[in-house]
Amino acid sequence: MPPTRPRISSRRALQAAAAGVVALGLLLWWLLPLGEAPPSGTITFSTGTKAGVYQQYGRLLRNEFDKDMPDLRVTLKTSDGSQENVRLVATGGADFTIAAADAVDTYELANQTGAGQLRGVARLYDDYVQLIVPRDSDIRSVADLRNKRVAIGRPRSGVRLIANRVLKAAGLDAKHDITPFADGIDTGPDQLKKGGIDAFFWSGGLPTQGLASLADNFTFRFVPIPATLVAKLHEQGGATRYYRATNMPESAYPSIQNGVAVPTIAVSNLLMTRADVDAKLTEWVTRAVIKSRDEIGRNVHSAQLVDLRTAIYTDPLTLHDGARRYYESVKP
Numbered sequence: 001m002p003p004t005r006p007r008i009s010s011r012r013a014l015q016a017a018a019a020g021v022v023a024l025g026l027l028l029w030w031l032l033p034l035g036e037a038p039p040s041g042t043i044t045f046s047t048g049t050k051a052g053v054y055q056q057y058g059r060l061l062r063n064e065f066d067k068d069m070p071d072l073r074v075t076l077k078t079s080d081g082s083q084e085n086v087r088l089v090a091t092g093g094a095d096f097t098i099a100a101a102d103a104v105d106t107y108e109l110a111n112q113t114g115a116g117q118l119r120g121v122a123r124l125y126d127d128y129v130q131l132i133v134p135r136d137s138d139i140r141s142v143a144d145l146r147n148k149r150v151a152i153g154r155p156r157s158g159v160r161l162i163a164n165r166v167l168k169a170a171g172l173d174a175k176h177d178i179t180p181f182a183d184g185i186d187t188g189p190d191q192l193k194k195g196g197i198d199a200f201f202w203s204g205g206l207p208t209q210g211l212a213s214l215a216d217n218f219t220f221r222f223v224p225i226p227a228t229l230v231a232k233l234h235e236q237g238g239a240t241r242y243y244r245a246t247n248m249p250e251s252a253y254p255s256i257q258n259g260v261a262v263p264t265i266a267v268s269n270l271l272m273t274r275a276d277v278d279a280k281l282t283e284w285v286t287r288a289v290i291k292s293r294d295e296i297g298r299n300v301h302s303a304q305l306v307d308l309r310t311a312i313y314t315d316p317l318t319l320h321d322g323a324r325r326y327y328e329s330v331k332p
Helices: 011-033 055-070 082-090 101-109 158-169 188-194 208-214 227-234 238-242 281-292 294-298 300-305 321-329
Strands: 042-044 072-077 097-100 118-134 150-152 179-181 198-203 221-222 244-248 261-274
Touching: 011 082, 011 208, 042 055, 055 072, 055 097, 055 238, 055 261, 055 281, 072 238, 072 244, 082 097, 082 101, 082 118, 082 261, 097 118, 097 158, 101 118, 101 158, 101 261, 118 158, 118 188, 118 281, 118 300, 118 321, 150 281, 158 198, 158 227, 158 261, 188 198, 188 208, 208 221, 227 238, 227 244, 227 261, 238 244, 261 281, 281 294, 294 300
Parallel strands: 042 072, 042 097, 150 179, 150 198
Antiparallel strands: 097 261, 118 198, 118 221, 118 261, 244 261
């Protein structure tokens, strides 16, 4: 006679079935948050200039959105940078963007159009102020920029905002004490290489593609921005409270820094939107940003610094309701 198979009790069968349902539910929760169908439609995401981190990050983030929200069409819009990005979202020219906290606060303090509608989605990574000169330059401090040809960023960029303030902290007026150029990270490196300018300011994540590429074929160095100058910067008040003294790590541009960290300024970047943007869409966007950190971080080093524990701190912006819903859903 064949061996008798043990009979499974009805109770045990029900327990097994229930466990299967729970496992399936968890899988669906991961793939389809809250069991909802993915958002669809069209949104505009404002990024930044070519060769900058904003544009690179935005392009990769769009790819991640496509994985989770295949019916959502994302249009990327190039811009001067943070100042323009804030204005675009506030006035409806874009739905999502990345901007530095000082640019956001400057816009809000001036009570410009739509400022009250701005909302935070996530704190992302820090921008580092980088002042670049040729290796053999006689410029050793910000004060040495007097009477020099200096690129201070595009008119509506975050770089322009910071550069003007840093120059002022060093006792210089951007309109009278230097010859200002409106080059950004897309054209500044080439201008420096050709001798068209003596120095240029940049504020971005580390490393920035435009500078990493310059390091491959041109020898330059960074001018330090010491903590004493940052203290003077804070005396200007307002949005300068978002600047903090730090060091650009020696690993940012190894062939240029030769193992030496550079004193400078950092300011946090925020992913932002408007209060009237759909809460479900914003929740899914927030989830995609956090979930894609490691994937995007393989190409954009700055993205590795996105952290669920700090993402909710979007000061000076109030969290969007959809973003808050996501953070509450993953709260331990």
